[in-house]
Amino acid sequence: MKKLLITLLLISPFSFADWGDVYFCSTIKDIQINKDGSLVKRETVAFKFKHNDDVIDFGSTNLIDTSLPYKITRGIQGIEIHAETPFSRAYFSEDRDTGQLFWSTSNPNYVRSFVADCDKF
Secondary structure, three states: OHHHHHHHHHHOHHHOOOOOEEEEEEEEEEEEEEOOOOEEEOOOOEEEEEEOOOEEEOOOOOOOOOOOOEEEEEEEOOOEEEEEOOOEEEEEEEEOOEEEEEEEEEOOOEEEEEEEEEEEO
């Protein structure tokens, strides 16, 4: 019986992401391809984001442009979140208290993407 209760607690929706959760992340790969074809590899950077009910809030960071809100366009609570601006997209998937964030943007001068590992605070 004890094992059953522990198993149910671990797979419960309460053990996954919820609105208001804060994640601390670190990029593991961050690249930019310029319009001339040159490749820029960026250093790893630590940052955080907050999962609100309708947006992902990256706060103030130099990692990405946060002048527009990342509105959640699709979300399966506790499993994945899709959010975007007119110029950028973010996709977050998680397993318990850890997850990965995939982010990309494009403009007339370059395409840039990064992948980050994240832990719930």
